[in-house]
Amino acid sequence: MSVEEQAAYLLHSRKYTDTRIIVELLTQEYGRVSAVFRKSKKNVANLQAFTPLLVNWRGKASLKTITHIEPQDKLIVLNGTALYCGFYLNEILMRCLPQEDAVEAIFHLYKKTLSKLGENRAPKISMTLERELRLFELTLLETLGFGINFYQDADEQTIDKANNYYYHFQESIGFIKTENITAKSFPSEVIIAIREGDLHDRTNLNYAKNLCRIALKSLLGDKPLKSRELFR
Structure with missing residues (x-):
């Protein structure tokens, strides 16, 4: 099986041998793909995080072989x-996405x-950056089938700010x-604000x-996220 000119981003890489590394890619049509990449002085500069890539690979097994990348x-x-936020996105995608889904x-x-x-361009974490992370997380949950019901509670009663109720949130319930x-x-008013994307305060x-x-806990597991340590 050969795939050519697949749009991708690098999520993670680790050493495999002295001349090869294993890369984890987020691809447009194949989801998260693991592949072996042979390094050289010429091509290693092409493989950078946060760079839109075009990748060719071959192989039917779970570990592909990259034949070209640019x-x-x-x-x-x-x-x-913002760089720490980028690492955070990469890490939660590595944890949440199954291979080739x-x-x-x-x-x-x-x-x-x-x-x-x-x-x-803010040197410290800003509300704008935090808002983008929260919107990413909420949309990711929805897309993966773990979306939060902001309209009804566990008893199928409408969540209405006029009622002025308080709620606990329990995963899967x-x-x-x-x-x-x-x-x-x-x-209730905060639940509705999050539902409407009002994350400006x-x-x-x-x-x-x-x-x-x-x-996100069940998707991420109990192992601490390394990227969260960067914010400290």
Whole structure:
């Protein structure tokens, strides 16, 4: 099996032998693909994170062999905290995506989010960057079939800001109405704000961050994310 000129991004690479590395690619039509890449002085510069790539490979096994790789477009330059955000996107995709399970919408979501990150020049984490990460996470969950029901609670009752209820969120169950209000409880008005993409204030962003961490837990596993350490 041979594939030619497949649009891709590099998610991760690791040493295989002295002259070869194993790369993990996010591709447009084949999802996450693992492949062996033979390094040389000429071609190693073509393989950079956050660069749109065109890749040729061959092989039927789970580990392909790259036969050609070249930049499709210029590198998206990520500076400061935006670079850490890019590493975070790569790491959660590595954890969440099974091999060769093609979801083209995720490829375009990644491409769009990288572009947004590249526009940011803030040296520290900004609300704009955090908003892009939360929108990425929420859309990723929805696309993979783990979308959050922001319209009804676990008892199939409508979530309405006028009711002024509080909810706990439980993965795979959803929002559960509660009278035991804690710092981890979600007010109905915040649930609706997240649903509508209103993540322009710190309060809503913090709630959205907590919500996404709970919702992503089963996909990411218990192992800590290395990219989160960079923000510290």
